[in-house]
Amino acid sequence: MRIEILVFPGVDELDVLGPFEVFRGAEEAGADIRTQLVSLDGDQHIKASYGLTFDVDGAVGSDGRADLLVIPGGGWVKRATHGAWAEFHRGLIPAAILDAHRSGTILASVCTGAMLIAAAGLLRNRSATTHHAAIEELRASGAEIVSARIVDDGDIITAGGVTSGIDLALYIVERFVGKDMADGIASNLEHERRGPIHVSSSARRSDETRIVS
């Protein structure tokens, strides 16, 4: 299972690194998962919301279609010059998200990353959540807001704010690898998993997304 985490200037550090450490931890523990940090154009350095500057592995999709694309948020509420709000209006990342979704990639957002999926027009009449401070904006995009930490709507999975990214990634490991693996990683992180997790009935009917058994 190939996972890409799509980063951009002003992205929230923990939105990125929570899922990153969970997925790389699963890989170290033997899961058939490969996780990369990717940017839109393959920019090599990204300066995140709180000032961390870090390296990126390449451009989104440059190794072919990913099975799962993680979309973090950051800087939304403060309307930062760099961040999810800026990318919502610039439109290039939403376009890349739309392309990925059309080619069959599962989308998973952390925090206000959901607004970037909404900007791609993909959350209309779909169950979703986001950071509590952006809920009304997500609703205005046409999404059906669910009061849960993680909302699994099949090919689009959304999560609440920042630290919910850890629970999102553990849920994804549980869904695609198994519960023992997810619980083992949570224990290693000394993280008490939190919900609620909402799984849409359409998502429950679908089995084709169980990529890793």
Add this chain to the structure above:
Amino acid sequence: MRIEILVFPGVDELDVLGPFEVFRGAEEAGADIRTQLVSLDGDQHIKASYGLTFDVDGAVGSDGRADLLVIPGGGWVKRATHGAWAEFHRGLIPAAILDAHRSGTILASVCTGAMLIAAAGLLRNRSATTHHAAIEELRASGAEIVSARIVDDGDIITAGGVTSGIDLALYIVERFVGKDMADGIASNLEHERRGPIHVSSSARRSDETRIVS
């Protein structure tokens, strides 16, 4: 209040970024806190335990004595060539920690960062904790193990594994800035604060460490 987070090759990503985002968040919210990522020699790039490569702001202590030095862990259990176990045996970081402590800097460890404070000889007969997989090694160093997520022993504060670093940093913000600030940051992170927090009686008697009022 000047905070340095001491990073090294193989350091755990979330051990570093949890406290980093909490402290920088407090700074953005108006607290008189300045937080920097520092390395022993001022190396500009650090490759962390799960492969993240990130930039460092400078060398430990290069801007003068910090009020608080955060010591993350990483790679201990797997005896990684780079990480806390390697630094424990190399001895240079423990020596820098000892220097900082002698000059009056408060120490705060996340995860197996406690083993680096132990290597400096500073945890003998002191209340402390660490990642659950390193508890017996910490006990063997002479520390009095306390079963808590955070152990405040006054000028040395230790925390459990990985995600406990978020709770540690929130506790530090609460201790030195105030509870409202800490709760506001936790809410922004959608993080449910977790304990138990153990405060040693000697720490409770001391007020001189309340740097920011």
